[in-house]
Amino acid sequence: MDILIKGGYVIDGTGAAAFEANVGITGNKISYIGTAEPKAADVLDITGLCLTPGFIDAHAHSEFTLAADGRAEAKIAQGVTTEINGNCGLSAAPLLGQAAERRENDMLEYGIFERWSSFDEYFSLLRRKGIALNYASLCGHGNIRGSVIGYREGRPDSSQISLMHQITHNAVREGAIGLSTGLIYPPGIFSDTEEIAGLCKVFAEIDGIYASHMRSEGEMLLESIQEMIDIAKLSGIRIHVSHIKTYGMENWHKADAAVNMIKNNIEAGLKITCDRYPYTAAGTDLDAILPKWVHEGGVGEELRRLKSSQTRLKIEQELRQKANEIGGDYWERVVISSVLKPESAWMEGRSINEIASMLKINPESAVLDIVITEQARASAIFFVMCEDNLKKFLSLPFAMIGSDSSARSFSGSTCVGRPHPRAFGSFPRFLGRYARDENMFSAEEAVRKITQLPAETFRIQARGVVKEGFYADLAIFDNSRIYDRATYSNPIVRPEGMVHVFVNGKSALRYGEFTGILSGLVLRG
Numbered sequence: 001m002d003i004l005i006k007g008g009y010v011i012d013g014t015g016a017a018a019f020e021a022n023v024g025i026t027g028n029k030i031s032y033i034g035t036a037e038p039k040a041a042d043v044l045d046i047t048g049l050c051l052t053p054g055f056i057d058a059h060a061h062s063e064f065t066l067a068a069d070g071r072a073e074a075k076i077a078q079g080v081t082t083e084i085n086g087n088c089g090l091s092a093a094p095l096l097g098q099a100a101e102r103r104e105n106d107m108l109e110y111g112i113f114e115r116w117s118s119f120d121e122y123f124s125l126l127r128r129k130g131i132a133l134n135y136a137s138l139c140g141h142g143n144i145r146g147s148v149i150g151y152r153e154g155r156p157d158s159s160q161i162s163l164m165h166q167i168t169h170n171a172v173r174e175g176a177i178g179l180s181t182g183l184i185y186p187p188g189i190f191s192d193t194e195e196i197a198g199l200c201k202v203f204a205e206i207d208g209i210y211a212s213h214m215r216s217e218g219e220m221l222l223e224s225i226q227e228m229i230d231i232a233k234l235s236g237i238r239i240h241v242s243h244i245k246t247y248g249m250e251n252w253h254k255a256d257a258a259v260n261m262i263k264n265n266i267e268a269g270l271k272i273t274c275d276r277y278p279y280t281a282a283g284t285d286l287d288a289i290l291p292k293w294v295h296e297g298g299v300g301e302e303l304r305r306l307k308s309s310q311t312r313l314k315i316e317q318e319l320r321q322k323a324n325e326i327g328g329d330y331w332e333r334v335v336i337s338s339v340l341k342p343e344s345a346w347m348e349g350r351s352i353n354e355i356a357s358m359l360k361i362n363p364e365s366a367v368l369d370i371v372i373t374e375q376a377r378a379s380a381i382f383f384v385m386c387e388d389n390l391k392k393f394l395s396l397p398f399a400m401i402g403s404d405s406s407a408r409s410f411s412g413s414t415c416v417g418r419p420h421p422r423a424f425g426s427f428p429r430f431l432g433r434y435a436r437d438e439n440m441f442s443a444e445e446a447v448r449k450i451t452q453l454p455a456e457t458f459r460i461q462a463r464g465v466v467k468e469g470f471y472a473d474l475a476i477f478d479n480s481r482i483y484d485r486a487t488y489s490n491p492i493v494r495p496e497g498m499v500h501v502f503v504n505g506k507s508a509l510r511y512g513e514f515t516g517i518l519s520g521l522v523l524r525g
Helices: 063-068 097-109 119-129 141-148 158-173 193-204 221-235 249-267 299-307 309-326 342-347 352-359 363-373 387-394 422-437 443-449 452-457
Strands: 003-010 019-026 029-034 042-045 050-053 055-057 080-085 134-137 178-182 209-213 238-241 272-276 282-285 334-338 379-382 399-401 474-477 498-503 506-510
Touching: 003 474, 050 443, 055 399, 055 422, 055 452, 063 097, 063 119, 080 498, 097 141, 119 134, 141 158, 141 178, 141 193, 158 193, 178 193, 193 209, 193 221, 209 221, 221 238, 221 249, 221 272, 249 272, 249 309, 249 387, 272 387, 272 452, 299 309, 299 363, 309 363, 334 352, 342 363, 352 363, 387 422, 399 422, 399 443, 399 452, 422 443, 443 452
Parallel strands: 003 042, 003 050, 055 080, 080 134, 178 209, 209 238, 238 272, 272 399
Antiparallel strands: 003 019, 019 029, 050 474, 282 379, 334 379, 474 498, 498 506
16 A cells, blocks of 8 residues: 554544554555555654544535635644635636626636636636635526626516526536525625525526625524525425524524524434634625615625715614624724725724724724725624624534634735634634533534535535545544634634645645645535
């Protein structure tokens, strides 16, 4: 065999008890698990370390960062070997019409000169350029609707529905594994239940999945979960709640009701799963907090409205009302994480309150000024969740870890801004803080939730378990010292404890050092 890894404790991903064994790799597959020591060209002694399946990030956003830089060092350093992308209604494809126009700034920001319109073309690009981890993708509803209708409000007519279904069928043929929606973002914010359920039926035919950033994770949390359940019943699809949370102090009490609603429907026969990152702050585009009507017509119309003094006053009033409802000095808990223009970099890491004070304006006006100046491309971190509910959601047997972040590296075009630390620490934080230190899970159960469970949920074949004949995606780490070091003030920091990472039998991380080998594959449905 090519590689023999000996002396480690195997946590195989199924939840079964750990056991001592040697593991052999031949080509890209696991070829041996046992106590003997067969001859191999390369022998690694990992005595005292844990060997597990490579981790599967159930909720990633690497469409453009991987096209710019396939090294994905921040994910490899955590032990992630596979990502589920295309979440929150945004995928790499299809990119047609206004959907393609909308993504042009993403391409320019990361220095991507290639262009594509289909999953086939995008997947071919990834294969040519090389990626360090495996890439699977949902198809974004926002891409579909944006390609056909654009970013305006209103129900599609019959011809538009027909075209949306045709595009969805193309995505299925090209390898998309399910549908995702982002129902707080345009154009998903303008869609209705019937439109989404119709597209879900296409993926239900192949046992695909529907993952959703729901319409509300706060005030209308329970109603939003019910909409997902309704879609499941209308279409027959499996459903997955993206980054499940209770947004805002006034909604923290809804966690039990949300969990009970999901559990009751699972008992009634629906297939429901969820993901969550192990942090109590959310992160997204700053303009996502603007009223729904402001987004109608696309970014150009959004910015035009913000520049109209009369309309701006109305928007500020609605933002002030929302902040007052959330309470707890909301604007102190909204922190700018990235900006577009170099001259605005001083804002990164500062709260809206702090920025407003420095500019001598009110917080709502500061928000609108930032959106205008940064052309609606500023991102923010929102400290709006509580630890008790985080633990409640992580404890669910059908909950897995999704970083809700893109694959970045520690140099180059993706090493910019002050992003959410979840991009650099989600998996070590889950294993170190919550499983080991707080004893919320056994090591075996923690590993199951980040390997076999997402592999089964997203139908990732022959991965997620240490088993002969399965692909050799492996993470090898010191369980006594694995922990995250990334913080909100200093996020671009490597975690501790990960020693070796194999992707399809090739070493991506060896003795803690990146090898630069790009052995990741595109995993088509």
